[in-house]
Amino acid sequence: MTTTDALVGRTVLALDDLLADDELLADALADRPALLGTAAVDQADAAAREARELLDRAADLLGAAAGQCRTSDAPGWARLAILDTFVRWTLGRATTCLHAPDARRPRPVLAAAWKPGLIACPSCVHLVTLPHGSRADRTCDACGHVTTGPEHGDGIRPGAVTYGPMTWLHGVCERCAHELPGDAQ
Template identity: 50%
Template sequence: MTPALVLERLMLHPSYDQFVQRARQVAPVALLDQADAAATDAHRILADVAVRLSDNPARPTTAGDLPGWLRLSLLDTLTAFADGWATTCRHNPAADRPSPVVGAAWKPHTVVCPTCIHLLSLKHNPDADALCDGCGHRCAGPEHGDGIYPGMVQLGPLLYQYGTCGGCRPEVAGNGPLRATQTAEQDRPRGTGRVKPRGSRGRSRGRGGRA
């Protein structure tokens, strides 16, 4: 079983909230403070994105509220980053030095700092930009009523971007125990299919790689 699947099983367990509280009690205080500060900064970024994407604010959700493809995609990139083998930007973000970082469903195992978000851009790859991250459907474009809906989910310091066709848009809601997870979605398709930036697809592997 992969680390992402193990973490998914834990997050879907009804006692996950209690587990998190116990883990916080034994975590090094300095690291916990840094992680909390990074998560707060990441949430500020998400809240700003939510305002720009739609009239709806970012809202809490649970792991169970997310569709399986999005949940596992996020956790796969998160665990790769935590294990130290994700591809990163030249600023070398690392899980043991908590700070806001950004990933994307269309570029697995790649994590960059907010300054280097351009490394996730798909502006020079319109064909990839039109693909739904959920089902792989190639959207014809908003002018045909078939555009990409961009969204973002936050888990701790990680901000994770995705884009879906109308049929794959997550229906997320709050009130669950995973209060640190937030989502923001665009109400309507924008432009040629996505609010910018969005990055190139494909798996970037290799320990310590650079995007």
């Protein structure tokens, strides 16, 4: 393991602990303006709102349900993968599209379960999409099951969640879809 990976791993686990503790989280949020400056906090919040609005609009267009959950209530496979890519980005250790979106000047960005550590701007959505029907496209991001197709009752349910300015794409098999918070069934 390289020093970077170790640093990312430690930061992810610390952030994961923080997000699970209401009191620590409230303190950390209250400390943000003093640590980062009001302008930076405002820009981060605006980018997060914009990402969420884009997600809601996409859900509307697709007729999909959009919900909300605490990060700590998301299943571990998703939470840790989201935080890993997010932390790499904030530490300047992510792979980015050629437009090099910068976490210090946050704008809505895209990431995907199947491209860990990659951050793309909305113009570079092709970097985070998979060829339709490819093996990766048919693989559940939660359990690794390679689905045989919806015609066999074994399809992939695509989903997206926002974490701050980052929209994280993923796909899960029918079995795992039932374990996601906010799932309608």
